[in-house]
Amino acid sequence: MTLLRQALRFSSPLLPFICRRCRTYSTQAGAVKRVISAFRSVSGDEGVSVGSAVREQHGRDESVHSLYTHFHMRLPIACFPLLGGVCLNLRKMDQVLDLHQEDFDVTVEPGVTPKGLNSYLRDTGLWFPVDPGADASLCGMAATSASGTNAVRYGTMRGNVLNLEVVLADGTVLHTAGKGRRPRKTSAGYNLTNLFVGSEGTLGIITKATLRLFGIPESMVSAVCSFPSVQSAVDSTVQILQAGVPIARIEFLDDVMINACNRFNNLSYAVTPTLFLEFHGSSKSMEEQVSITEEITWDNGGSDFAWSEDEETRGRLWKARHDAWYAALALRPGCKAYSTDVCVPISRLPQIIVETKEDLIRNNITGPIAGHVGDGNFHCLIVLDPNDPDEVQRVHSFTERLARRALAMDGTCTGEHGIGLGKRALLREEVGLLAIEVMQEHYRRYSALDFLTTRCQENKVCFKF
Numbered sequence: 001m002t003l004l005r006q007a008l009r010f011s012s013p014l015l016p017f018i019c020r021r022c023r024t025y026s027t028q029a030g031a032v033k034r035v036i037s038a039f040r041s042v043s044g045d046e047g048v049s050v051g052s053a054v055r056e057q058h059g060r061d062e063s064v065h066s067l068y069t070h071f072h073m074r075l076p077i078a079c080f081p082l083l084g085g086v087c088l089n090l091r092k093m094d095q096v097l098d099l100h101q102e103d104f105d106v107t108v109e110p111g112v113t114p115k116g117l118n119s120y121l122r123d124t125g126l127w128f129p130v131d132p133g134a135d136a137s138l139c140g141m142a143a144t145s146a147s148g149t150n151a152v153r154y155g156t157m158r159g160n161v162l163n164l165e166v167v168l169a170d171g172t173v174l175h176t177a178g179k180g181r182r183p184r185k186t187s188a189g190y191n192l193t194n195l196f197v198g199s200e201g202t203l204g205i206i207t208k209a210t211l212r213l214f215g216i217p218e219s220m221v222s223a224v225c226s227f228p229s230v231q232s233a234v235d236s237t238v239q240i241l242q243a244g245v246p247i248a249r250i251e252f253l254d255d256v257m258i259n260a261c262n263r264f265n266n267l268s269y270a271v272t273p274t275l276f277l278e279f280h281g282s283s284k285s286m287e288e289q290v291s292i293t294e295e296i297t298w299d300n301g302g303s304d305f306a307w308s309e310d311e312e313t314r315g316r317l318w319k320a321r322h323d324a325w326y327a328a329l330a331l332r333p334g335c336k337a338y339s340t341d342v343c344v345p346i347s348r349l350p351q352i353i354v355e356t357k358e359d360l361i362r363n364n365i366t367g368p369i370a371g372h373v374g375d376g377n378f379h380c381l382i383v384l385d386p387n388d389p390d391e392v393q394r395v396h397s398f399t400e401r402l403a404r405r406a407l408a409m410d411g412t413c414t415g416e417h418g419i420g421l422g423k424r425a426l427l428r429e430e431v432g433l434l435a436i437e438v439m440q441e442h443y444r445r446y447s448a449l450d451f452l453t454t455r456c457q458e459n460k461v462c463f464k465f
């Protein structure tokens with residue numbers, strides 16, 4: 001972290017220098033060389049990479065957005081260099097720092113993943129349940145306000161981060177809830193922690209996160225249930241939640257998605273709208289949860305439950321769910337996946353999913369649907385040929401219609417994937433101009449990354465700690 005702080009201090013004075021010198025924001029190869037040399041003086045030659053293979057590896061993610069664009073104006077510092085710049089790779093900052101078993105909290109460095117943390121916690125009876133299933137880092141998850149399949153019971157990153165250590169643009173270090181503090185709740189001042197959760201790397205670099213932990217439930221059991229229609233599967237979800245069943249996971253897969261999962265994972269579930277469910281608790285409470293849930297699903301025409309009780313079978317089931325992205329991609333080899341998500345108040349779910357499926361069919365778009373329906377949140381994992389401009393245009397129009405459909409139902413244009421590049425205009429529609437101006441004020445105050453306006457191509461650097 002000291003290295004990171006030093007590095008940002010080294011680089012920050014160069015940012016205004018580059019800008020002042022080049023009002024037109026053209027590339028200053030000399031200035032970039034000086035930045036690289038400043039980084040090397042902090043972390044050594046090994047810690048800085050300008051090789052094209054490494055830059056290529058860090059210059060893209062799973063999305064369809066192209067990352068290499070024009071030229072430098074200023075030098076963006078990012079964990080993921082959307083428009084080029086310096087890429088900070090924090091994976092080697094991977095220590096679990098402070099575990100307070102009795103208080104159910106832990107502090108981690110940015111490279112720790114949920115899997116790594118849970119393996120560290122194995123003998124403590126505790127676990128961290130938020131897991132988007134994408135081998136993400138916990139601080140990356142804080143940056144994107146990630147959630148995933150367990151959120152219906154345990155909440156999202158927003159509710160599970162107690163404190164963050166953040167290195168700001170000028171290299172100063174902010175502790176969002178006060179240094180070393182880890183109360184379960186606070187009403188002291190603004191909630192700065194939640195300002196940084198979901199800030200997608202635009203306000204600073206998160207170098208430590210203090211997280212809530214939970215007791216591992218006495219037992220866990222998973223089940224799969226097939227339904228005759230989307231409406232009956234989603235109605236069941238709503239009724240299960242209305243009945244107060246503390247369900248741990250309730251995931252919807254439409255017929256296209258379950259077919260893709262079957263093919264990708266060698267499974268043989270019925271190709272109809274399906275719910276994957278998981279119950280956590282004591283044996284007694286599980287009996288009650290299961291019996292209420294079965295009654296509701298039967299009333300809605302659902303099949304008998306296919307149970308997965310032992311850890312291995314449950315693991316296989318949830319792996320199939322977490323592999324949904326790759327299963328969708330395999331439907332059209334050679335194509336790219338374009339994931340979009342929306343979230344609506346739960347009572348609006350049946351209507352929005354039914355309308356969205358009709359829209360997909362009408363526009364001849366391959367878009368399996370998988371949803372964390374217990375939260376009113378679902379994804380369309382669209383598979384498209386990026387070289388077919390007509391298809392790209394159809395998909396673009398579809399995703400805008402989907403987001404506006406969610407907004408019209410009092411929802412949001414993204415439940416967990418964030419705004420990124422693609423949804424900036426929709427964010428304006430969602431929160432209004434005044435809220436955007438307040439966000440921009442924060443951005444100007446905190447940020448080093450002229451993220452939305454910077455361009456670069458040649459001089460991307462991966463900076464490793």
Ligand SMILES: Cc1cc2nc3c(=O)[nH]c(=O)nc-3n(C[C@H](O)[C@H](O)[C@H](O)COP(=O)(O)OP(=O)(O)OC[C@H]3O[C@@H](n4cnc5c(N)ncnc54)[C@H](O)[C@@H]3O)c2cc1C
Pocket residue numbers: 061062078079080090110131132133134135136137138139140141142143144145146147148149200201202204205206207325416417
């Ligand atoms: C196959 C797949 C399935 C997914 N499923 C889900 C899901 O079910 N639910 C869900 O919520 N999400 C899901 N996601 C999204 C996932 O949550 C995010 O990709 C993940 O949280 C990002 O973490 P990361 O460590 O990979 O960050 P990166 O991809 O490296 O970065 C993501 C963003 O966070 C910023 N960032 C990263 N680390 C830091 C840091 N230390 N400080 C400041 N900013 C930082 C980056 O600048 C960037 O803007 C899925 C993603 C994939 C690829």
